[in-house]
Amino acid sequence: MIVTTASFKGGVGKTTTAVHVAAFLQKDGDTLLVDGDPNRSATRWSKRGNGFPFKVVSEQQAAKYGRNFKHIVIDTQARPDEEDLKDLVDGCDILILPSTPDVLSLDALMQTVHLMKVLGSGQYRVLLTRVPPPPRKDGDDAREMLSAAGFPLFKGRVRELVAFQKAALEGLVVSDVGDRRAKLAWNDYVAIGREILNGKV
Ligand SMILES: Nc1ncnc2c1ncn2[C@@H]1O[C@H](COP(=O)(O)OP(=O)(O)OP(=O)(O)O)[C@@H](O)[C@H]1O
Numbered sequence: 245m246i247v248t249t250a251s252f253k254g255g256v257g258k259t260t261t262a263v264h265v266a267a268f269l270q271k272d273g274d275t276l277l278v279d280g281d282p283n284r285s286a287t288r289w290s291k292r293g294n295g296f297p298f299k300v301v302s303e304q305q306a307a308k309y310g311r312n313f314k315h316i317v318i319d320t321q322a323r324p325d326e327e328d329l330k331d332l333v334d335g336c337d338i339l340i341l342p343s344t345p346d347v348l349s350l351d352a353l354m355q356t357v358h359l360m361k362v363l364g365s366g367q368y369r370v371l372l373t374r375v376p377p378p379p380r381k382d383g384d385d386a387r388e389m390l391s392a393a394g395f396p397l398f399k400g401r402v403r404e405l406v407a408f409q410k411a412a413l414e415g416l417v418v419s420d421v422g423d424r425r426a427k428l429a430w431n432d433y434v435a436i437g438r439e440i441l442n443g444k445v
């Protein structure tokens with residue numbers, strides 16, 4: 245399985261998603277995370293701790309290492325141009341488009357999905373990330389709007405939880421963070437990972 249994360253807007257959870265989907269897939273078979281962002285966020289994240297339970301390489305190393313892995317997850321930089329997006333779609337089995345449930349992100353997401361339609365790709369799913377807790381309804385409202393517009397969405401969503409920031413700071417996967425809500429945080433990505441693996445996307 246080759247899974248790529250992409251978005252027009254920055255800071256919507258691409259790297260967090262790539263890291264945790266890779267951690268989930270690693271339980272199914274050897275998984276390689278390709279850090280395709282020149283900022284090297286995923287690489288730097290892994291180096292802050294004792295390393296991830298999966299291998300992280302740069303785009304330049306990907307061709308060599310890719311041969312030996314069952315799954316490959318590719319993290320990309322924000323704001324791909326149309327040509328980049330075309331290649332990203334062509335280069336994976338499923339493109340994850342994370343979006344936070346706020347107007348600016350959703351607006352950027354609309355542009356991306358429009359392009360995907362132009363490219364004629366069905367191999368993508370929108371993932372709502374950083375969904376705020378009740379009583380706020382941002383997540384539900386965004387889901388309703390996106391479904392009404394006919395966008396393919398993951399059934400699961402990722403909640404806004406500080407455990408994810410702690411994970412990035414400490415160089416860990418969220419399941420290894422000492423936070424009382426770390427398990428909840430990890431379970432959000434387990435559900436997404438299952439949707440990917442079971443082809444329920
Ligand atoms: N579910 C979440 N709950 C809380 N914080 C989160 C969550 N997901 C991501 N974050 C935080 O939001 C910030 C942006 O996340 P991340 O780096 O994954 O986004 P990105 O789309 O890769 O950003 P960039 O476009 O800069 O590459 C980080 O500080 C991260 O720790």
Ligand SMILES: [Mg+2]
Pocket residue numbers: 258259260281285319320321
């Ligand atoms: Mg990133």
